[in-house]
Amino acid sequence: RLRDPAPARRGRQTRGVAAPRRGPPASAPRADATRPRDLKMRLVGLTGGIASGKSTVSGLFKSAGVPVVDADVVARKGTGGWKKIVKAFGNGILLENGEIDRAQLGQIVFSDPEKRKLLNRLLAPHISCGIFWEILKLWVKGCLVIVVDIPLLFETKMDRWTDPVVVVWVDPKTQIERLMSRDGCGQEQAQSRIDAQLALDWKKSEADIVIDNSGSLDDTKEQFQEVLKQVSAPLTWKERMMSRDGLLSIVVCTAAGVLLAQKNLL
Numbered sequence: 001r002l003r004d005p006a007p008a009r010r011g012r013q014t015r016g017v018a019a020p021r022r023g024p025p026a027s028a029p030r031a032d033a034t035r036p037r038d039l040k041m042r043l044v045g046l047t048g049g050i051a052s053g054k055s056t057v058s059g060l061f062k063s064a065g066v067p068v069v070d071a072d073v074v075a076r077k078g079t080g081g082w083k084k085i086v087k088a089f090g091n092g093i094l095l096e097n098g099e100i101d102r103a104q105l106g107q108i109v110f111s112d113p114e115k116r117k118l119l120n121r122l123l124a125p126h127i128s129c130g131i132f133w134e135i136l137k138l139w140v141k142g143c144l145v146i147v148v149d150i151p152l153l154f155e156t157k158m159d160r161w162t163d164p165v166v167v168v169w170v171d172p173k174t175q176i177e178r179l180m181s182r183d184g185c186g187q188e189q190a191q192s193r194i195d196a197q198l199a200l201d202w203k204k205s206e207a208d209i210v211i212d213n214s215g216s217l218d219d220t221k222e223q224f225q226e227v228l229k230q231v232s233a234p235l236t237w238k239e240r241m242m243s244r245d246g247l248l249s250i251v252v253c254t255a256a257g258v259l260l261a262q263k264n265l266l
Ligand SMILES: CC(C)(COP(=O)(O)OP(=O)(O)OC[C@H]1O[C@@H](n2cnc3c(N)ncnc32)[C@H](O)[C@@H]1O)[C@@H](O)C(=O)NCCC(=O)NCCS
Pocket: 048, 049, 050, 051, 071, 075, 101, 102, 103, 105, 106, 109, 116, 119, 120, 123, 127, 150, 151, 152, 153, 156, 196, 197
């Protein structure tokens, strides 16, 4: 494990439901959670362990009309992250179409901790920068609730920028079974991939909201409806201020205040 489990920092969550930190949740999921006229901005961190079901849950957010920013934007063909990978791992890491051969790169970095550290080092600035730009684009559009899907949210310490943090948890047995079945790998290989991350139980203890994806998809969808209510709940003033329209209001009010003050002084 990269880090020993620490005492719960957040520790307020229950299964599928966030702790009520900002008053009661909205009475029903709001399909208009991403419409600009609501004047708000909330960055929801979505994370979990390998094969715990993040993509499944991020798909549910997308279906509900909530924009999702994916950490994978950094390794697309031609980006700075892509160039660094090619420089460090050679042209042999590319597919015919010029994209990174992720299966091959995965094989390399998950079997060699030093190579994984190298990849992390190379990509860290691109990940935060890439995500920042994606968020900025959505912010300019006036999006209110944005989900950032970052597998290594805690490892990269980006959890400090997101609130709430949603952890998709799965029990260890189901996790390894799903991983082996999805990636067609053996138990040892699957376990080494799991061990390359912080323990999922620790992430769970740090979460604001936990989705237990150990059961059926229907069970997960049911929990998701609760989560959608939570993340669409009315925003705090701080969140409102951070929205595009909130900041615009501050700028306009400040400018008006300065003009009035100047007028009074003259
Ligand atoms: C290692 C790569 C090639 C594997 O690609 P692949 O398509 O097979 O898997 P995918 O990207 O869906 O990742 C699967 C899972 O592996 C885990 N994982 C990915 N990168 C890492 C890493 N550097 N260290 C530990 N675990 C990782 C995550 O849980 C992720 O959800 C790919 O994940 C990659 O380029 N990773 C580097 C970028 C990165 O660190 N991404 C996550 C950042 S937040």
